Amino acid sequence: xxxxxxxxxxxxxxxxxxxxxxxxxxxxxxxxxxxxxxxxxxxxxxxxxxxxxxxxxxxxxxxxxxxxxxxxxxxxxxxxxxxxxxxxxxxxxxxxxxxxxxxxxxxxxxxxxxxxxxxxxxxxxxxxxxxxxxxxxxxxxxxxxxxxxxxxxxxxxxxxxxxxxxxx
Amino acid sequence: xxxxxxxxxxxxxxxxxxxxxxxxxxxxxxxxxxxxxxxxxxxxxxxxxxxxxxxxxxxxxxxxxxxxxxxxxxxxxxxxxxxxxxxxxxxxxxxxxxxxxxxxxxxxxxxxxxxxxxxxxxx
Numbered sequence: 446x447x448x449x450x451x452x453x454x455x456x457x458x459x460x461x462x463x464x465x466x467x468x469x470x471x472x473x474x475x476x477x478x479x480x481x482x483x484x485x486x487x488x489x490x491x492x493x494x495x496x497x498x499x500x501x502x503x504x505x506x507x508x509x510x511x512x513x514x515x516x517x518x519x520x521x522x523x524x525x526x527x528x529x530x531x532x533x534x535x536x537x538x539x540x541x542x543x544x545x546x547x548x549x550x551x552x553x554x555x556x557x558x559x560x561x562x563x564x565x566x567x568x569x570x571x572x573x574x575x576x577x578x579x580x581x582x583x584x585x586x587x588x589x590x591x592x593x594x595x596x597x598x599x600x601x602x603x604x605x606x607x608x609x610x611x612x613x
Numbered sequence: 614x615x616x617x618x619x620x621x622x623x624x625x626x627x628x629x630x631x632x633x634x635x636x637x638x639x640x641x642x643x644x645x646x647x648x649x650x651x652x653x654x655x656x657x658x659x660x661x662x663x664x665x666x667x668x669x670x671x672x673x674x675x676x677x678x679x680x681x682x683x684x685x686x687x688x689x690x691x692x693x694x695x696x697x698x699x700x701x702x703x704x705x706x707x708x709x710x711x712x713x714x715x716x717x718x719x720x721x722x723x724x725x726x727x728x729x730x731x732x733x734x735x736x
Contacts, residue, residue, distance in 0.1 A: 458726035460719070461686070462695055462704065468679055476674045490674050497682055558667035577664040582631040598622040605625060609660055 449513035457505035468497055474514070474579075475521045481574040482525045484563055488532070495524040511588070518579065519589055522571070529567075561611035569604035576601055615639055620650050624657045697721060705730070 447455075447463070449470065455463035472493060479492035499520050507516055562570055575581045575589060586601075587594045615623075620643050626632040627640045644651045695704045702721040718730030 455726070458719070460704070460726055464686075465679070468682065472678060473673050476678070477668050477671050480671050481668065486672075490678060493674055493678055494682060494685070498685060501686065555667040555670040558663055562667075573664060574668065576625050576629065576631075577661045578668045580629040580631050583626055585631075601625050602622050605657060605660055608664070609656060612660070612663065 450507070450509055453500075453504045453507045453513060456501060459501075464497075464501060467500065471514070471517055472497070475517060477578070478518055478521055478574055479525055481562065481570050481578075482522070482567060483528070484559075484570075488525075488528055491528060492521055492524045495527070496521045499524065511585075514579070515581070515585055515589060518575070522589065557612060558608075561608055564611050565604065565607055568600060569607060572597060572600050573604045573608065615643055617643075617647060617650055620644075620647070621653055624650075624654055625661065627654070628658045628661050 447466070449467065452463040452467045456467065475496050476489055476493045479489035479496075480486065483489050483492065496517065500517065507513065511519075562573075565573075571590070572586060575586045581589070583594050583597055587597045590597065592600070620640055623632065623636060623640055627637060630637075632640075644654055696702050700721070700723055703718065704721065704726070705716065705718045716730055717728070719726040720729050721727075
């Protein structure tokens with residue numbers, strides 16, 4: 446099986462087969478991160494589209510200094526920021542799918558977490574996602590966010606305290 | 614010995630295992646002796662489980678997202694034949710875009726693609 450880095454090298458030569466493989470491997474990951482950030486499925490899809498278009502155009506810029514996953518999440522983060530700037534996020538209400546009628550306890554639990562996430566600032570949702578979902582280390586998270594490691598730890602501390610309070 | 618405040622800041626990474634061994638050992642030792650931090654460790658583990666489960670529940674963008682992307686790239690690829698290995702091979706792709714069906718062919722030599730059919734990259 447070809448590694449992600451090998452796929453990127455072929456994408457740099459405009460290989461659509463390699464691009465499709467990379468998309469299949471990482472589209473859910475990018476979409477879920479975008480959803481955590483934007484809290485809006487339409488915007489999350491837009492972030493995914495723009496992220497993958499950037500990968501198509503700039504695959505040759507990947508130098509292997511980080512994991513491909515981290516590189517992709519970094520692009521997605523920047524694309525989400527660009528969208529926020531365009532969309533004046535303050536005026537938009539979250540449009541998460543209504544799953545309240547579902548009898549499944551698992552779905553019910555997700556709905557509680559989604560509601561809690563809506564109340565947290567973007568920076569706290571972002572750090573929760575990187576640490577609790579992507580299992581990134583302090584160093585990797587700090588690099589992705591462009592923050593000192595101490596700031597990452599303290600932001601994560603406040604993020605989980607706020608999330609726990611909302612879920613209580 | 615690490616103070617409780619420092620231990621608590623490290624707990625999310627201790628829970629996910631994304632931490633160096635020496636720090637993990639210091640935290641484990643602290644948790645054995647400190648009931649308050651132990652209780653916070655359990656809370657953090659539960660919180661991480663709920664968060665990760667909720668994110669995993671999010672619906673996937675699926676094939677629709679790929680189709681849209683294909684159109685932006687200049688047509689959805691309908692046929693893609695790839696023969697040979699990563700180093701040497703031949704790849705032919707046929708796309709559908711409006712009324713056109715562009716065909717592209719690349720010869721792969723030592724892992725590099727050389728366009729032999731269709732427009733060259735950037736042309």
